[in-house]
């Protein structure tokens with residue numbers, strides 16, 4: 001074994017002493033910690049993927065379609081059908097997970113000497129990808145109920161003049177959706193301050209009580225909506241994220257994307273999944289109901305619950321001995337893995353199957369009884 005540590009290597013100074021993204025992948029009966037969809041892909045879709053991939057395999061001696069035209073066309077069709085706004089393939093770009101989409105955006109619009117702002121607590125990868133791309137990170141404020149305080153956020157944008165503004169709706173880990181008026185106000189503030197790129201991360205929007213804010217793209221060339229097939233499509237293992245924006249934004253990210261970044265196997269699999277959109281979105285309806293049930297039951301047990309528009313629920317508050325982390329451990333001792341995102345006093349649970357959610361709710365109830 002080598003005893004060389006990372007810090008012994010000649011790595012970039014800003015990476016020294018830092019930790020990688022690391023949700024624990026523990027082998028426990030009920031895993032409700034990474035906002036995955038609990039339903040395996042339906043068998044007819046598995047068959048269709050096998051067919052499409054078999055076809056793609058015959059051409060694997062060649063590089064894949066670099067521009068992923070067929071896939072972008074189908075993603076545009078999905079967005080136009082469900083997002084309340086007509087989108088063309090020229091407005092859509094796809095990559096290996098929306099994390100890669102965000103990375104490409106920061107490589108294009110952020111980078112050394114530039115900054116990005118997010119309103120925290122929010123999705124931790126926004127700041128981690130900023131760091132990885134040499135983009136300075138500014139942590140913007142939220143209200144105590146985790147909504148965005150428009151006035152304070154506008155002020156933070158005006159003062160810091162960031163190059164990229166992240167708005168996550170529904171937000172992770174809190175579940176909070178952002179109203180259109182807030183997005184519009186922050187877009188205007190960002191244009192007045194710089195102008196800068198505004199990234200609206202809608203990874204969980206299919207679970208929302210409200211609509212996608214895709215129609216806001218009209219007439220706003222510096223707005224980007226990012227999406228993923230990891231959540232609503234139940235395909236986290238596929239690694240397929242995408243964005244919708246002005247075609248010029250799509251052209252701009254071509255400057256940094258690696259050639260042939262999206263494998264032929266990925267493109268074939270995603271196309272098969274898109275053929276089964278209606279079945280997959282059926283699971284979303286069930287998950288929304290389960291999400292609302294978790295909210296109700298936690299509330300009845302006396303916990304505070306943040307209003308959720310996502311496939312997860314933030315609950316608390318755990319301020320006693322050991323705080324949220326101690327509660328996380330007690331729930332884990334009952335065989336259920338939830339997420340401690342480091343938001344003081346709060347934990348997050350992903351909506352699973354009805355059985356998994358029962359196991360979670362029973363675990364919380366038992367922990368509560370043990371404490372009383």
Ligand code: PMP
Nearest residue numbers: 097098099123172203228230241
């Ligand atoms: N955005 C948000 C808000 C997320 O929570 C996640 C995944 N947890 C992502 C983006 C990235 O998802 P993926 O890379 O799987 O598309």
